[in-house]
Amino acid sequence: xxxxxxxxxxxxxxxxxxxxxxxxxxxxxxxxxxxxxxxxxxxxxxxxxxxxxxxxxxxxxxxxxxxxxxxxxxxxxxxxxxxxxxxxxxxxxxxxxxxxxxxxxxxxxxxxxxxxxxxxxxxxxxxxxxxxxxxxxxxxxxxxxxxxxxxxxxxxxxxxxxxxxxxxxxxxxxxxxxxxxxxxxxxxxxxxxxxxxxxxxxxxxxxxxxxxxxxxxxxxxxxxxxxxxxxxxxxxxxxxxxxxxxxxxxxxxxxxxxxxxxxxxxxxxxxxxxxxxxxxxxxxxxxxxxxxxxxxxxxxxxxxxxxxxxxxxxxxxxxxxxxxxxxxxxxxxxxxxxxxxxxxxxxxxxxxxxxxxxxxxxxxxxxxxxxxxxxxxxxxxxxxxxxxxxxxxxxxxxxxxxxxxxxxxxxxxxxxxxxxxxxxxxxxxxxxxxxxxxxxxxxxxxxxxxxxxxxxxxxxxxxxxxxxxxxxxxxxxxxxxxxxxxxxxxxxxxxxxxxxxxxxxxxxxxxxxxxxxxxxxxxxxxxxxxxxxxxxxxxxxxxx
Amino acid sequence: xxxxxxxxxxxxxxxxxxxxxxxxxxxxxxxxxxxxxxxxxxxxxxxxxxxxxxxxxxxxxxxxxxxxxxxxxxxxxxxxxxxxxxxxxxxxxxxxxxxxxxxxxxxxxxxxxxxxxxxxxxxxxxxxxxxxxxxxxxxxxxxxxxxxxxxxxxxxxxxxxxxxxxxxxxxxxxxxxxxxxxxxxxxxxxxxxxxxxxxxxxxxxxxxxxxxxxxxxxxxxxxxxxxxxxxxxxxxxxxxxxxxxxxxxxxxxxxxxxxxxxxxxxxxxxxxxxxxxxxxxxxxxxxxxxxxxxxxxxxxxxxxxxxxxxxxxxxxxxxxxxxxxxxxxxxxxxxxxxxxxxxxxxxxxxxxxxxxxxxxxxxxx
Numbered sequence: 073x074x075x076x077x078x079x080x081x082x083x084x085x086x087x088x089x090x091x092x093x094x095x096x097x098x099x100x101x102x103x104x105x106x107x108x109x110x111x112x113x114x115x116x117x118x119x120x121x122x123x124x125x126x127x128x129x130x131x132x133x134x135x136x137x138x139x140x141x142x143x144x145x146x147x148x149x150x151x152x153x154x155x156x157x158x159x160x161x162x163x164x165x166x167x168x169x170x171x172x173x174x175x176x177x178x179x180x181x182x183x184x185x186x187x188x189x190x191x192x193x194x195x196x197x198x199x200x201x202x203x204x205x206x207x208x209x210x211x212x213x214x215x216x217x218x219x220x221x222x223x224x225x226x227x228x229x230x231x232x233x234x235x236x237x238x239x240x241x242x243x244x245x246x247x248x249x250x251x252x253x254x255x256x257x258x259x260x261x262x263x264x265x266x267x268x269x270x271x272x273x274x275x276x277x278x279x280x281x282x283x284x285x286x287x288x289x290x291x292x293x294x295x296x297x298x299x300x301x302x303x304x305x306x307x308x309x310x311x312x313x314x315x316x317x318x319x320x321x322x323x324x325x326x327x328x329x330x331x332x333x334x335x336x337x338x339x340x341x342x343x344x345x346x347x348x349x350x351x352x353x354x355x356x357x358x359x360x361x362x363x364x365x366x367x368x369x370x371x372x373x374x375x376x377x378x379x380x381x382x383x384x385x386x387x388x389x390x391x392x393x394x395x396x397x398x399x400x401x402x403x404x405x406x407x408x409x410x411x412x413x414x415x416x417x418x419x420x421x422x423x424x425x426x427x428x429x430x431x432x433x434x435x436x437x438x439x440x441x442x443x444x445x446x447x448x449x450x451x452x453x454x455x456x457x458x459x460x461x462x463x464x465x466x467x468x469x470x471x472x473x474x475x476x477x478x479x480x481x482x483x484x485x486x487x488x489x490x491x492x493x494x495x496x497x498x499x500x501x502x503x504x505x506x507x508x509x510x511x512x513x514x515x516x517x518x519x520x521x522x523x524x525x526x527x528x529x530x531x532x533x534x535x536x537x538x539x540x541x542x543x544x545x546x547x548x549x550x551x552x553x554x555x556x557x558x559x560x561x562x563x564x565x566x567x568x569x570x571x572x573x574x575x576x577x578x579x580x581x582x583x584x585x586x587x588x589x590x591x592x593x594x595x596x597x598x599x600x601x602x603x604x605x606x607x608x609x610x611x612x613x614x615x616x
Numbered sequence: 617x618x619x620x621x622x623x624x625x626x627x628x629x630x631x632x633x634x635x636x637x638x639x640x641x642x643x644x645x646x647x648x649x650x651x652x653x654x655x656x657x658x659x660x661x662x663x664x665x666x667x668x669x670x671x672x673x674x675x676x677x678x679x680x681x682x683x684x685x686x687x688x689x690x691x692x693x694x695x696x697x698x699x700x701x702x703x704x705x706x707x708x709x710x711x712x713x714x715x716x717x718x719x720x721x722x723x724x725x726x727x728x729x730x731x732x733x734x735x736x737x738x739x740x741x742x743x744x745x746x747x748x749x750x751x752x753x754x755x756x757x758x759x760x761x762x763x764x765x766x767x768x769x770x771x772x773x774x775x776x777x778x779x780x781x782x783x784x785x786x787x788x789x790x791x792x793x794x795x796x797x798x799x800x801x802x803x804x805x806x807x808x809x810x811x812x813x814x815x816x817x818x819x820x821x822x823x824x825x826x827x828x829x830x831x832x833x834x835x836x837x838x839x840x841x842x843x844x845x846x847x848x849x850x851x852x853x854x855x856x857x858x859x860x861x862x863x864x865x866x867x868x869x870x871x872x873x874x875x876x877x878x879x880x881x882x883x884x885x886x887x888x889x890x891x892x893x894x895x896x897x898x899x900x901x902x903x904x905x906x907x908x909x910x911x912x913x914x915x916x917x918x919x920x921x922x923x924x925x926x927x928x929x930x931x932x933x934x935x936x937x938x939x940x941x942x943x944x945x946x947x948x949x950x951x952x953x954x955x956x957x958x959x960x961x962x963x964x965x966x967x968x969x970x971x972x973x974x975x976x977x978x979x980x981x
Contacts, residue, residue, distance in 0.1 A: 449806045489640055489806050493864070494887055500880045519803045523643035523894075529864045530883060537879045 076595055078165045082128075086165070087590040089127055090135070095569065096120050097141040098576030117148050125152060129161030130171065133180035134597045136187060137604075140576035143191035146184055147199045153181060154203060154213045166598055176598070182606035185220065193230060196220060197237050204244040214245050222286035222294075228317050229374070231301050233335050239301045246282060254282060255302055258295035262308055317374075328354070328364075332373045339368050366390040378403035384410045398423040404431075408464035428471040433578050436476035438511035438543075442499045443482045445470045446516035448490040451549070465549035465571065466515040472574035479507050489521040492562070493530045500534065512544045518562055528563025535565070545581070547571055620931060622908040625940060625950045626827055628658045631815075631902070632808050636888070638895040644804045646858035647849050648820075650898055652813035652827065659812060659830040660948070665689035666836045671716070672740045673699050675727075679765030681708050682723040685716045692829050692926075692941055694837055695951040696747040696755055698730055700788060705738035707731035707788060709747050709768050711755040713939050713949055714919055715926045724918030726760055728767030732785035745791065746840050748848035749816070749824050751775055752953045756937045759930050760917050779851050791844075798847040807838045813950070814841075815902065818849055819858070821960050822901050825938075827950035864890045904960070907967050908933055910952075912940070935963055 078086065096117065124131040135141060136149035163171045171177045189196050200217055203209070221238060224230055231238060243251050257275050271279075279291060287294050293314065299305045300318060310318040320333040326349055328339050342348055343355050343364060354364045369383070369392045377400045380387075387394055398419050401407055404427055411420045451463040474480035483499045485491055492514060503509055520526055531544060546562050548570045561568045571577060629652040631639045642649045665687040674682050681699065685691045693714035700707045709730045716722055730747075747755065751771035758767040769785045776783030781790040791798075811834040813827035826841070828834040868886045875882045910931035919928045926943035931952060938952030954960070 449808070450803055486635075489634075489642065489808070497880065497883050497887055500883070517803060519805075521640075521642040521804075521806050522891075523641075523648075523863070524645070524804075525862070526864055526890075529862060530887070533865065533868055534879065534883060 076165055076167075076591060076598070078128075078591060078594065082164060083590055085127060086131070086594075089124055089131060090590065090594075093120060093124050093131065093135045094138065097135045097138065097145040098569075098571055098573075113144075117145060118152075121145075121148050121152050125156075125161055128164035129153075129156075130163060130165045130177075130180065130598075133177075133184050134594070134601070136184040137180060137597070137601060139187070140571075140573060140578060141187060142573075142576075143188055143195040146188040146191075147195060147202070150181065150184055150188065150199055151202050151206065151208075153184075154208045154210070154216075155206060157210070165594060170598075170602075176602060179604050179606055180601050181216065183601055183604045185216065186606060189220075193224075193234070197234055197241065200241040200244075201237060204240065209244060209247075217241065217245050218282070218286045222283065223288065225288075227297060228315060229335075231297055232317055232321055232338055235301055235303075239303075242298075242301065250278075250282065251302070253278060254298060255304055258298050259304060261292065261295050262299065326350075329367065330371065332371050334372070335374055336368055336372045339372065340365070343368075362390070366392050370394065377401045378406050381406040381410050384414050388414070399426055402427065404428075404468045405461065405464050408467060409460050412460045412463070424468070424471065428468065428475050431472050431475075431574055433472065433476040433574075436578075437581060439478040440504075440507045440510050441473060441477045441480050442503065442509045442512045443470050443473055443480060444492060444495045444499055444512070444514045444516070445482060445484045446490050446492060446514075447484045447486075448521070450490065450517055450519060462517060462549035465573070466547075469515055469547060469549070469571065469574045469577065470513075473513055473577070479504070481509075490516065490519060491522050492516060492520055492527040493522060496527060496530055496534075508540075509542055512542055514544070514546045514562065514566070516546065516548065516562070518546060518548055518568070520562070525563060528566065531563070532565065543567065545569060547577070618912050620910045620912045620929070620940065622905050622910070622952075625910075625931075625947055625952070626652070626813070626825070627947070628654045629813055629827060630654070631898075632811075634891070636891070638891045639898050640808075641894050641898055642805050644801075644850055645853040646819050647846075647853055648817040648898065649805055649846075650815040650817070650902075651808050651811050652815065653808065653810045654812040656810070656831075659810070659832075661830040661832040663690065664829050664833055664948075665691050665718075667691050667694055667697075667833070668744055668836060668840065669742065672742055673744075674739045674741070675708060675737050677737070678706060678729055679708075679727060679762070679767070680723055680725045681710060681727040682721060683714070683716055684721040685718060688718050690718050691716045692833070692949050694746065694841070695826070695939060695949070696752060698745045698747050698787060699738060699741060699743060700730075700745045700791070701738045701741045701743045703736070703738045703741060705736035706734045708738075709755075709787065711758045711767055712915065712930070713928065713941055713951060715928065715941055715948075717920055717925065720920060722918055722920050725762040726758065726767060726917045727765075728755075728758070728769070729765045730768050730772060730785075730787035732769075744840070745787075746837075746844035747771075747787070748775055748790070749845045749953060750778060750848045750852065750956075752824070752951070753937055753955050756930060756939060756953075759915055759939075762917060775848065778855075779848060780855055790848075794847070794851055797851065798843045801847045801850055802839050802842050804850075805842055807835065811835070811838070814846075816846055816849065817898065817901065818853070820897060820901065821954070822905060823849070823954045825905075825950065825952045827947065829948040863894060867893065904963060904967060907963075907970070908936060910936070910938070915939070934958070934966075935960065 121132050124135070132149040133153065136146040159172065166176060185196065188199065203213060203217070221241065246254065257271060257279060261271070283294050283298070284291060296305070296308055296310065296315070299308050310322055312319045317333050320331050321338070324331045324334050324339055324342055328343050328350060331339060343350060345351065354360050369387055369390055375383070377397055380394070380396045381398055381401045381403065384396070398407065399422065401423055404424065407420055407424050407427065445466055451466060452460050470482050474482060481499060481502045483495045483502065485495050499512070535541070544566045546566045546568045548568065632651040632653050634640050639650055665685070670685055670687040670689070670691050671683045671693070672686065683693065693710065693716060695713040696710050698707060698709035707730045708727050710724060710727050714722070714724065751768070751774070754771035754774065755768060761767055772783050772785055772787050775781070775790055779790060779794065781793045783789045810831050812831060813825070813834070815822055816824040824846070828837065864886060867890045868882070871882060871886055871889065877885070910933045912929040912931055915928040915930050921927065926941050926948055929940050929942065931938045931940060935955050935958030936952055937955060938950065940947050941949040
C-alpha cells in the first residue's frame with residue numbers, strides 16, 4: 073500500500089467525522105426506541121453516511137468494517153456504495169491506485185458485507201432486496217450478490233427458509249429475460265435426467281457465467297435449487313441423500329407429521345394454507361392449531377439454539393418439553409430475556425458466563441476498571457422497545473467489561489430509583505489502593521432520579537479534590553441513529569456512548585482514542601482491509 | 617356543603633422512602649416528584665377497570681361528552697381527560713373526574729371544546745390524552761357550568777401563553793409542538809412498585825397532589841399522566857431557564873471546612889446530609905398542607921348517583937382546588953392543585969397565627 077494521501081488540512085474534518093460516524097455506527101438501528109421514531113433514525117443514518125461519503129468515499133466503508141457496527145448502519149453504507157458508480161466519489165484518504173487498481177475498494181466492500189453477514193443472513197438479504205427497491209443493478213453489484221448467494225454453504229436450507237426473498241433477488245439481478253432462459257435450460261436438463269449439461273455452447277456459456285462461476289457444486293444440483301426457488305419444482309425429484317432438507321419439504325407438502333428438517337415457520341406456512349391436504353384435520357380449528365403447533369415444535373430439529381432459547385416461554389405454553397443446549401446460544405439478549413421473564417437456571421447463568429468470556433474484548437485499553445450498573449425500573453425499557461432490552465444490554469456489557477479488564481469492581485444501583493451518585497461513592501469505597509481504577513464505566517439511560525446533575529457534581533468534586541484524571545464513560549443501552557443517541561448526558565467531562573452490543577464498545581472507545589493520532593488509526597484500518605482474506609466468490613476472483 | 621381535611625383525603629397513604637428513611641424525591645430542573653404508597657389492602661386492584669381502554673366516548677352536541685363503559689368492572693375516570701380524535705370532529709375535554717358503573721353510560725354536559733373552530737361530533741373513540749396540570753384550576757372552577765361549550769378555552773389560552781405554544785383555543789397545537797419532548801419526559805421519572813399517588817413540587821412548593829384508586833390504576837395512567845399532565849410543568853420550567861439547586865456542592869462546601877476524613881468519607885457524609893436536607897424540605901412542605909381543610913360541594917352533573925355508589929365532590933379552600941371521588945369515607949381518587957395566584961407564604965403566616973392562638977392561655981384574671 074502506498075502512503076495515505078490525506079492532507080493535514082483535511083485531517084481535522086476527517087477526525088470529527090470519524091468520531092461521529094463510529095458513534096452512530098455502533099448505535100444506529102432502524103426500529104423505534106423510547107426517544108426516536110423509525111423515520112428519524114433512518115434519516116439520521118442516511119444523512120451521516122452521505123456526509124462521510126462526500127468527505128471521502130473510503131470513510132463509510134472503513135467504519136462499516138468495524139466490529140460492532142450495527143447491521144442497519146452497514147446495510148445503509150453498502151446500499152449507498154452500490155448506488156454509486158465504482159469510480160464515483162472522491163478518494164481523499166487512500167491513494168486511488170490502491171483503492172481501484174489494487175482492489176482495496178473491493179476488499180472494503182466485501183469486508184463490510186461479511187460484517188453484515190455476521191448479524192445474520194436476513195440482514196444481507198434485506199440489503200439485496202433494498203437494491204431491487206432502489207433499482208440498483210450494475211455489474212459490480214450483480215457479481216457481489218451472486219457470489220454471496222451462490223457461495224452459501226448451506227444454500228439448500230436458506231433456499232427453503234427464504235425461498236421467495238432469494239428468488240426475488242435473483243430475478244432482479246438476472247433480469248426477467250435471463251431468469252426465464254436459465255429456468256428453461258434447468259428444466260430441460262432435469263427432464264432428460266442429465267448427468268452433464270448437454271446443450272448448445274451458448275447455453276453452457278450462460279450457465280457458466282451466471283451460476284457455475286459462483287456455485288460450489290455440480291450443475292444438476294444448481295438447477296434443482298434454481299427450480300425450487302422459482303417454484304418450478306413440481307416434477308423435480310429431490311432424493312434424500314443429495315437433498316436431505318428439500319426431500320423433507322416435498323414430503324411436508326402432503327404430510328407434515330414426522331417432518332424434522334424443515335424450519336418451523338415453513339411448516340406453519342404450508343399447513344396454514346387451505347390447499348394443504350391436512351388443513352381441515354390439523355389447522356381448521358383453534359384446538360387443532362394448538363395441537364399442530366405443539367407437534368411441530370416437538371418434531372423440528374433445525375431450529376437454531378438462539379431461537380429455541382427465545383421460544384422458551386411459548387414452548388412451555390404449548391406444553392412441549394424440549395431440552396435446549398443453552399450453552400451453545402450466541403444471542404445474549406435471548407439468554408437474558410429468558411432469565412428475566414422465565415426465571416434463572418444454573419444452565420442460563422453458566423451460558424451467559426461462557427458467552428461473555430467469548431465476547432471479551434482482546435487488547436482492552438483499561439486494566440483496573442470500576443463499573444456502575446443502573447438497575448432501576450426504567451432500564452426494563454419502554455413500550456416502543458422490546459421488554460428488558462436496555463437492562464440486558466447493560467448487564468451483559470458489565471459482564472464483558474469485567475472479563476476484558478484484569479480487575480473490575482461492579483456496583484449496581486440498590487433501589488428502584490436511579491441513584492448513580494451514591495453508587496459512584498460506593499464504587500470509590502471499594503477501590504483497591506494497589507490497583508486504582510484507570511477507567512470508570514456507568515451503564516445507564518442517563519435519567520437520574522435523585523436530581524439531574526447530582527452524579528456529575530459528585531464526580532467533578534472527587535476529580536478536583538484528588539487531582540485524578542480518569543476517563544469516565546457513560547454507556548447508554550438506549551441506542552439510536554442520532555448523534556449521541558440523544559441520550560441524556562450525565563454531565564460535562566463524562567463521555568457518553570450509546571451501544572446495543574458490547575462488541576460496539578471497542579470502536580466507541582477507539583473513536584475517542586483516535587483523536588490522539590487519527591492518521592495512524594486510519595493507516596491501521598486500511599492495512600487491516602488490505603490483509604482481509606475476502607473475495608467476491610469463493611471459486612474465482614473476479615475483476616470488473 | 618361539608619368539609620374535608622387534607623389528612624383525611626390522603627388517609628392510608630405515605631411517601632415512598634429509601635432504606636435510610638429519607639423521602640425519595642425525584643427531580644428535574646425545579647420540579648420534584650414524591651411518590652406515595654399504601655398498604656396492599658387499601659389498593660382496590662380488582663375492582664376498577666382500566667380507564668384508558670374500557671371507555672368509548674361520543675358526543676352529539678358541543679360541550680358534552682358521553683362515556684360508555686364496556687367492561688364488567690366500574691371505571692373511575694381520571695381528572696380532566698381530553699378526547700383528541702383523528703375523526704372529523706371537534707376535540708373535547710372533561711373539566712373533572714367521574715365515576716361510571718360497569719356496562720353503563722353517562723353524559724357530562726359541563727365538558728368543553730378544546731379545538732376552536734373545528735366542527736363535527738366524534739363517535740365511539742378511545743383516543744384519550746390528559747389535560748395539562750396547569751389548566752386544572754380553571755377547569756375545576758367550571759364544574760357544573762352547562763351552558764355553551766367554552767368552559768376550557770380560557771385555560772388553553774393561558775397554557776399557550778405559559779408554554780409559548782400559541783395554542784389559542786387549540787389544545788392540539790400545544791401537544792403538536794411539545795409531543796416529542798413530552799414523550800422523553802416520561803423517562804425522567806421512575807414509577808415505584810405499589811404506587812398509589814403523587815405529590816408534585818415546583819420551586820419547593822407543592823402544586824399538585826393525585827391519589828389513585830389502586831396500584832394497578834396508577835400503573836395504567838402513569839405514562840400518560842407524566843407525559844400529558846405533569847409534563848407541562850417541566851416545559852414551563854425549561855422556558856423560564858429554571859435549574860436544580862446544586863444542593864450537593866453547597867453541602868460539600870459547608871462540610872469541607874471542618875472535615876478530617878478522607879475525601880471518599882466526606883463525599884459519603886455529604887450525600888447523606890444532602891438527602892436528609894431534601895427530605896426535610898419536602899417533609900416541611902407536606903406538613904403545611906396537613907393543616908388544610910376543604911369545603912366539599914357535591915357534584916352531580918353527569919355523575920351517576922345511587923346510595924351505594926361513589927360520589928364526586930369539588931374541593932375548595934384558600935389557595936387550593938380539586939376533586940374527590942369518595943364512597944363511604946373511602947377516597948378512591950383525590951386530585952388537588954394549588955391555585956396559580958396563591959402564595960403559600962400566606963398560608964404559612966396563617967398557620968403560624970393559628971399555632972400561636974393555640975398556645976395562648978385562655979383569658980383569666
